[in-house]
Amino acid sequence: MPLTRVTLERFTAFTHLSLDVSPGINILIGANGTGKTHLMKVCYAACDVSRSGIPFSEKLVRVMLPSGGSPGRLVQRSVGNRSGTATVHRGDMKLDVTFSRDRKLPPGDKDSAWVAQPVQSVYIPVKEMLANAPGFRSLYAAREIHFEEVYKDILDRAYLPKLRGPIDQSRKRLLQSLQDIIGGQITVSNEEFFLRNRNGNLEFTLLAEGIRKLGLLWLLIQNGTLAASSTLFWDEPEANMNPGLIGTLMNFLLELQRGAVQVFIATHSYVVAKELDLRTKDGDDLMFHSFHREENSGEIVSSTASTFHDIDPDPISDTFTDLYDRQVSRSLGGLE
Template identity: 50%
Template sequence: MLEKIKFEKFTAFESLEIPLSTGINIFIGANGTGKTHILKAIYAACEVTQSQKSLADKTNRVFLPSGKQMGRLVKRARGNLSGYFEVTRRIAERQKSLTIRLSVTNHTKEPETATLSGAYKQWLEHSLESVYIPVKDMMANAPGFRSLYNLRNIHFEEVYADIIDRVFLGFLRGPTDSRRKQLLDILQRAMDGKIISQNEEFFLKNQQGELEFTLLAEGIRKLGLLWVLIQNGTLLNGSILCWDEPEANLNPKLMRTVVEILLELQRMGVQIFLTTHDYVVLKEFDLQAQNTDKVLFHSLYRNLGEIEVASTESYLNICPNVIDDTFGSVVDREIKKYMGNLGK
């Protein structure tokens, strides 16, 4: 499991170090505070243990800077500058921690000229199953996308191609264990069906027939994606899930189900990283989490122009909490408007 991530002059960050929970990590903050960049760096560091690609190449494909010039990932400033990100993980069977660091200068153009340091060889020897769920659904766009991505130079961050690869994995052989079956049943009730695929096309199958994903609401597609990742064994003990804004296009009513699933995955040993702008997401974790659950809230904010982080295990101690503050402001405005109308 990952223990911490550190940035120095990398993308939006001047200097930032974040301790990571082995359970669920929830990143909040105003737009432009680097939440998605954190998830992408985490995912790139994990995915290379499966693909055995260069971390520099994977990072370049995941972030996709203009012209694929890696130097553009260095925090913008005048002069010759270098930046890096560093990830530390704990190898349970060896009872030790490993750290890797990817360093680039603002003149770095090709991934081959970036610098990789730390215990990279040992890092690759211990595979981490990982998945990144982007904001935009890709299951409805799956037919033909993989071959197009592999054969043509199209401007898509590699997380989109990777998630399609994950959903096309075959289902695990043998009977489904009771905990996975429980999660699949919860999702099937919420979706009113289960997911099947035919010729690279996905369908929701229920008593009414088979409905193609292009005709499904995007919120239902997200539940379907979770169902597939659990069914095919991508999300098992020791795996990593990065999910960028799970609330996007999802009816708030369904967030209760999503949070229920995420908490149970954490109990099964999945390490989870989320970004959110949604009050309902935070409150569902606050209401549903048990004392034994490991949930860490990371609030990203700017101090004198630079991004800093405050981490806490308690929802009530999140500070600053831009989501809660905004929700409270809306309530205050509603009360003022209502009281003003009463006075007329």
């Protein structure tokens, strides 16, 4: 069952947020510092613990990485706030945790119903990790290095071997479309990733970062991580991506959604949002969630629309409109 709602009370940047989410694609937009990544990490942690069985509170600390591993630092920094709560819903099921500034991690908060229906999930961070993968997981396990656990997790998913059994037509089509773009298949040798094509194996350190990201998607499809009933979280998919490829990438995400994969992306890109909007077909389920700070209170609030055109406020389009107006003004010699 996909995620259906997330509620945050006095948690990191949020005073209060209750957000219903789509079982299809959720596009999070907003200025820097409006909590988009925090929201996705809360949802990802909830999905991940459904399979790992570790306490929700512990996973949140690992993926958010507050200073000193102190869970109390996840409580919103405001006078009088002593505790904060994060709650994630899947239909009638919910997983919640309350952090306090006055104590360490709360007691174990496993939920038997939540764990009884595990969700396969993957979080793709902004920084691409496959080029730097060799030795990272063993270093992470042995040493206290300052990396959010999402970086170790994405490598765990990428290193999974090929899924056993025949490849269904949907997966085969997605894999082939990615192979056509990147020009080959991805292989692994001694923890090092390579793009294999007719000329041999090309190491990931010599590939453009955009190609590496597409190669990661190829791996996640091949090994079954991204399959029906799974959930994908992707922070700024446009980063280091050729704008000419973004339309193809968004079509790929739409195909995943049509295959019952729930998707969350956080973006600052007009091209990402508009390509999704234009490529949507009947039956697709998209929600655009806009986050902004109230002028008077400074609180982060959200609004939701089913189309990019209906988002209000829309900082992405506002910026492009301003650029267009300035270009027109310049072309007219500065006339109003």
